Amino acid sequence: MTNTARASLVWREIPGLHPDNCTQTHQCQTKCFGSADATRRRSNFACISLPEKTEEKGFSPTSAQLLKHPLAMVALVPKDAALFAAGAIAGAAAKTVTAPLDRIKLLMQTHGLRAGQEGARKGIGFIEAFTLIGKEEGLKGYWKGNLPQVIRIIPYSAVQLFAYETYKKLFRGKDGELSVIGRLAAGACAGMTSTFVTYPLDVLRLRLAVETGHKTMTEVAFNMLREEGFASFYNGLGPSLIGIAPYIAVNFCVFDLVKKALPEKYQKRTETSLATALVSATVATLMCYPLDTVRRQMQMKGTPYATVLDAFPGIVARDGLVGLYRGFLPNALKTLPNSSIRLTTFDTVKRLIAAAEKEFQSMIDENRKKQEQTANDNSI
Numbered sequence: 001m002t003n004t005a006r007a008s009l010v011w012r013e014i015p016g017l018h019p020d021n022c023t024q025t026h027q028c029q030t031k032c033f034g035s036a037d038a039t040r041r042r043s044n045f046a047c048i049s050l051p052e053k054t055e056e057k058g059f060s061p062t063s064a065q066l067l068k069h070p071l072a073m074v075a076l077v078p079k080d081a082a083l084f085a086a087g088a089i090a091g092a093a094a095k096t097v098t099a100p101l102d103r104i105k106l107l108m109q110t111h112g113l114r115a116g117q118e119g120a121r122k123g124i125g126f127i128e129a130f131t132l133i134g135k136e137e138g139l140k141g142y143w144k145g146n147l148p149q150v151i152r153i154i155p156y157s158a159v160q161l162f163a164y165e166t167y168k169k170l171f172r173g174k175d176g177e178l179s180v181i182g183r184l185a186a187g188a189c190a191g192m193t194s195t196f197v198t199y200p201l202d203v204l205r206l207r208l209a210v211e212t213g214h215k216t217m218t219e220v221a222f223n224m225l226r227e228e229g230f231a232s233f234y235n236g237l238g239p240s241l242i243g244i245a246p247y248i249a250v251n252f253c254v255f256d257l258v259k260k261a262l263p264e265k266y267q268k269r270t271e272t273s274l275a276t277a278l279v280s281a282t283v284a285t286l287m288c289y290p291l292d293t294v295r296r297q298m299q300m301k302g303t304p305y306a307t308v309l310d311a312f313p314g315i316v317a318r319d320g321l322v323g324l325y326r327g328f329l330p331n332a333l334k335t336l337p338n339s340s341i342r343l344t345t346f347d348t349v350k351r352l353i354a355a356a357e358k359e360f361q362s363m364i365d366e367n368r369k370k371q372e373q374t375a376n377d378n379s380i
Contacts, residue, residue, distance in 0.1 A: 059367040061360065072363060074356035084158060086349035091153040094341040099149070100142035101334035104129045106209045108327035109296045126329050145209030148217045152201035160194035164252065183256060184249040191248030192241045199240060200233035206299050228301070236298030239308045243291030247284045254280035285331065290324035 066073055074082065095102075107129045124132070133141045167189045171182035178186070195202075207220045224232045259267055259276045266272045294311040297303060305311035315323045 059364045059371065061363040061367065065363050069359055069363065071352070071356050072360040074353060075360035079353060079357075082353050083350070084161075086345070086353075087157050087161060088154045090341070090345035090349070091157045092150045093345055094338045095149050095153050096143075096146060097341055098334040098338045099146040100130075100133075101330040102149070103133060103142055103144060103146075103209055105327035105330040105334070106145075106206060106296065107133070108330070109293050110206075110210050110300055129330075145205045145207075148201050148205040148208060152198050152205065156194050156198045159197050160190050160248070163193040164190035180253065180257070183253045187249035187252035188245040190252075191244040195240055195244045196237070199237055202240075203233050203235065203299050206296060207301070210300070232301075235303070236295045239291050239295040239298060239311070242308065243288050243295055247288040250287060251280045251284040254283055282332070285328075289328055289331065293324050293326060 061069075061072060077085075104126060108124055108126065137144065164186055167186035168178055168183070171186050172178050173182065203224075204217050204220050207224070208217060255276050258279060259272065262272060262276075290312075291308075293315065294305075294308055297315065298305050298308075298311055305314055312324075319326065
């Protein structure tokens, strides 16, 4: 919005005020300026004040105007809150649409461990996992465990985005610029912070997705507390933190750097953001997927792995190196719709917010002109 506030400069002579009395002028909000004549008992006092931006409040759109232009109502919501809501909605929508692929990925990642407990040692393919879910659980089985994932994504996105912006400020150099190392560090810290805060919901989502006999998230949570204790909600936290730190760091860094390297006319286009997000997500996933498999198997009830160092050789011994990449195909396939839905939704809402602010400002300008015209007419 246009800033119409103007600064005013006021000079006053205050009896008894002398520069020598201002011993710590650098700590004062007002400064004393001494007179050229040291024998004077008075000194000049200057104060610069910036009035609050209240002028536009008198020109705010009326209820009738807002009802006539409902889009402008979006501008009444604080921009940060609107963007936060947009990110949460976009994340929830993307997770819901890609939930079947995520469920298939989880079954492929953990099948070797579950089959091993039953005396069989074999992996499961994408088509086999897809067919198995439909045969045993029906259509709704593809979305099993999606509710805690949707519930989780809202605080997860909020914490991650807020933490990322905070850490970027901390890691900026003296020149105010954020280096590649600083960007990687900010992404890593943000990823670990959001993971730690929402980790119990991730464990519940996994248990709902791969274990039979549980119907609700509450039932799973009470059973875990009763049978395994509170610590079970943080099983596999170590590899999760180790895995998410480089993933978010690489993802955010590659996205920012690639997009920044493109010509300026392409940087603000939605398709550019989509393509850049896919590239960054692919690179990050290839690098960090084995740690995600380790994390999932450590989250399982009755897992034989106590540490990451136990899990890596254990998975390789049972399933080979390919076992570390079980479920990679559905995970890669869900990257495209997940990223496209999230980015498209977020960009659409951002454009909606910008359009709402523009329309809101145009109504303020219109009301100001009408009031000025009325004042001019009355003065004649």
